Amino acid sequence: MSIQWKFQRSFYNYRSNIEVFMSAISENLIHFLARNDKDSPNRQFNIFKAIIENGLRTSRVQIKFSEGSSVFNQIICFTDIPLRECNEHTSIYGKFGIGFKKSYVKNAGGNPARYFLDYMPGQTGTESIVESRGGLYFNLCEQYKFMNRLDECLRNNPDFALFDHEGNIVVTNEQLKDQIASFIFAFSFDKEMGDLGPARDETSEIDLYYKEREWRLVPSKLAEISGAAILSPDNQFAYYKFHRKDVNMVVVPNEEMRATVLNYFLSLKTSNEPRLQNFGENVLPVINYDDLQKW
Structure with a gap:
């Protein structure tokens, strides 16, 4: 085999690997709208307008x-699934979505979901005695139990705190409450993979991670202080407003809805709010789901 042929084959394999790798990368983090209304585009459109005007x-x-x-x-x-690969995802969540820039979600405090094998280790009846599989899940559950017990103590005793052997406060009541809030914030990024255990191994089943590649925004004190998140008047929800520069595109289920969305954007030119005016003056690409392969 000649040196030139070796180089050509090596370069071809390298390029092929790069192309496969690049095909798994998406410049969008897509928020699909209203899973419960995935078969009702008009309802999804009303939710879409509310998101543009009020924020996520x-x-x-x-x-x-x-x-x-x-x-x-x-x-x-x-x-985080590339649009051209999201057929299975849209069969569950619908075909109406907004593609945000990753930088926007990151700057607002977003992170990838932390997937874990939701398989609880048990006794094996073999020489190994217990399983190693599911160790992360086991430890997460232990952390949850500790947090829950601590929360019970705080609820039952408003003055509960941690003291040293001389009776001095080591951790105050407020610090313990902050620790519980920190636990809940971190847990909010966790997501089970639907692991069915060894029986699923070496089968055609695909882990949930590959079907979702989920990112999450979870409200926090930092997000409130920075202005990224705004609490609703009743403190039930948080809203994340965004600008035209934070969005790459919109995907819709059909041509009729594409025209509706484009007309809506054009109507925002006359808005009294500069943020919304920008959506009308610099209209986003609106992509029919059938054209996803082009992305």
Whole structure:
């Protein structure tokens, strides 16, 4: 084999690997709208307008732990799946979405979801005695139990604190409450992978991570102080306003909705709010789902 042929083959393999790698990268973090209304584009359009005008709004999400325990928090979800690869995702969440720049989500406090194998280690009846699989989940559950116990102590005793052997306060009541809030914030990025255990291994089943590649925005004190998140008057939700420069594109389910969205953007030219005017003066690309392969 000649040196030239070796180089050409090596370069071809290198280029092929790069192309495969690049195909897995997306410049968008897509927020698909209203999963419950995925078959009702008009309802989704009303939600879309509310998002443009008021900002992204958090929704209640459940994070599951062992023995039926859960943490609930207000969260906004995105997917990192390239548009051309999201057929399975849109079959669940619908075809109406907004593609945000990753920089916007990062700067607002977003992070990828922290996926874990939700398989609880057990006794094996073999020489190894216990399983190693699911070690992260086991430790997360132990952290959850500790947090829950600490919360019970604080609820039952408003003056509860940690003291040293001389009776001096080491950790104040407020610091303990802040620690619980910190636990809940961190748990809010956790997501189970639906691991069915060894029986699933070496099968055609695909881990949930590859189907979702989820990112999350979770409200925090930092987000409130920075102005990235604004609490609703009743403190039930948080809103994240954004500008035209923070968005790459909009994807819609059909041509009729594409025309509706474009007309809506053009109508914003006359808005009294400069932020909204910019959406009308510099209209976003609006992509019919059938054209996703071009992205």
